[in-house]
Amino acid sequence: MAEIFTAIGLMSGTSMDGIDVAMLETDGEGMVVRRQNLSVSYDPAFRDRLKQGLEDAKAITKRDERPGSLAGLERDLTQRHAEAVRFFLRENNILPGDVDVVGFHGQTVLHRPDEALTVQIGDGALLAREIGIPVVYDMRANDMAHGGQGAPLVPVYHAALARNLDNPQWPVCFVNIGGISNLTCVGSDSAIVAFDSGPGNTLIDQWVETHAGIPFDQGGRIASEGRVLPALAERYLANPFFTDEKRRSLDRNDFRPPEGGDAELSDGARTLAFVTAAAIFRSAEHLDEMPKTFVICGGGRHNDTVMKDLMALAGRTGATLLTAEQAGFDGDAMEAEAWAYLAVRSLKGLPLTFPGTTGVEKPVTGGLVAGADAIFSCARH
Ligand SMILES: Nc1ncnc2c1ncn2[C@@H]1O[C@H](COP(=O)(O)OP(=O)(O)OP(=O)(O)O)[C@@H](O)[C@H]1O
Ligand SMILES: CC(=O)N[C@H]1[C@@H]2OC[C@@H](O2)[C@@H](O)[C@@H]1O[C@H](C)C(=O)O
Structure with missing residues (x-):
């Protein structure tokens, strides 16, 4: 029987309006049960810091560089994600131990596919320590390393939802x-x-x-x-x-x-x-x-x-x-749900992207795992 994971996805998108949090139970393939979700808005001052972050990111030539405000911003962004997870768990009476994995998108501050350069700030290891749940993050990089555009990643989840129509x-x-x-x-x-x-x-x-x-x-x-x-x-x-x-x-x-x-x-x-x-x-x-x-x-x-x-x-x-609602889905939670689904696929070594979705040369998986020690003891059957 396929392993079923309880996964939370976290999305801070290009609109920079806030953090979407959504939970799924899924095998990372055809089985998807959508659970609770919520959104946490950024205050105007933090949005301004993110906008400044996009400016500072223009100086990046290698993806691990964090010029200007970016190092501090990455730390604070990660803490806000940790707070959003804690809030989500509290609101829904869920314990960290009930969640197998978190899929963490971070914030895209620079995306130059022609230079194979994409940068999402967000410290996966810090987030895993803060929330006590394993975290899969940086899911775009491997696609780019194999000639893909690094986006979009949501399609494999859309395809799973399409099967439920x-x-x-x-x-x-x-x-x-x-x-x-x-x-x-x-x-x-x-x-x-x-x-x-x-x-x-x-x-x-x-x-x-x-x-x-x-x-x-x-x-x-x-x-x-x-x-x-x-x-x-x-x-x-x-x-x-x-x-x-x-x-x-x-x-x-x-x-x-x-x-x-x-x-x-x-x-x-x-x-x-x-x-x-x-x-x-x-x-x-x-x-x-x-x-x-x-x-x-x-x-x-x-x-x-x-x-x-x-x-x-x-x-x-x-x-x-x-x-999305007329089709039976939640149009505000879908990207966060997708990051939960992708995290499970990443843990299972399944492809996240395909030649038809990002132009990648062959189907590839992706993502880095933090707090991995816990993972092998927690997947339920
Ligand atoms: N009530 C509303 N009326 C009009 N537009 C709205 C409303 N609510 C949200 N939006 C629009 O949706 C945007 C946020 O959309 P969403 O959260 O899907 O984007 P994102 O995930 O940040 O971006 P991306 O998918 O590019 O990463 C807002 O910036 C606003 O433009
Ligand atoms: C580099 C990056 O963050 N791209 C985002 C952006 O926001 C929408 C579009 O451009 C999409 O391709 C991608 O995010 C979605 C969630 C994706 O990867 O599927």
Whole structure:
């Protein structure tokens, strides 16, 4: 019988809005039972420190360098993750000994796939000591070492979820709209093709932060009052990222928000919401077959203007578009769940990425383990 692990995943994504915590029971393959989850927001001062961290990271040439504020930031980020785990355990009356492993993403501060350089700050050994649970971390590096883009890693989990769907129209495409968007297309034969699909919420977030002093456009309301500026939208959509033969993974800074003079507040937000949706469909043109079902996950699905545009674009292809919840999942917890699932796959030496997901030369596993002594005594059957 397959080993079943209880795993917690921790995600601090490119939006830098906070830490998502989610728990699963899984064998790292077809068996997935989703358990509790919660999110802990970063305060504005810590978000500012993370943003400074992205600036300081530009000086990194080797992935273990921590110039400027980064060493202190890595320590504090790790402590915040430890606190989030302790809070999660307390809230749900779970003991550390009930959890077999934690999958720790950390915070991406630099991602340059063309230079095979990706840096997630987060000290796995410190986290394992703090919470008393083994930790799997740094799961992107081995993919890059084997010629992969280092992202996206979530597709293998999307594929596991797709198997739980009730008689869907295939292919099914999971779209994750975080700071950056990515998609995973799963065929009826379980084959997966995945890639980053464009800027997600990051442009909208930066636009409304600069021009309205708020972290995101709640519900897409500001956008709903504006109109799409076609020339501005095309400036983004004409980026070679969409037409290049090769699918590339994105750094948060690969697409920059418009200049102040390019638009007024609501037209800018409206145009960027359209760009978010249209980018996904431009990228989807690289799939062999247009998906028949789209499942929308990630914080971007809370932006009604983005969702309206996605609906319209899906409608043109005759596809059905569902939110993660309509498909029976939790769209806010999915990435954290994925990191729990990936941690279990890592412990079992199973591949995390595939030629069809990151362009890696062959299926490869990944991740480093901290606090490993405990692992072999804790896997339950
Ligand atoms: N109520 C809401 N209305 C509009 N947008 C929202 C709402 N809630 C969240 N968002 C958007 O979702 C973002 C967070 O999404 P999510 O947590 O999926 O991203 P992430 O995991 O940080 O990014 P990535 O997947 O790129 O690593 C916020 O920055 C915001 O733009
Ligand atoms: C380098 C990095 O952190 N990339 C993130 C980012 O955020 C979304 C998109 O770009 C995605 O490819 C990836 O995260 C998700 C969780 C992934 O690896 O699947």
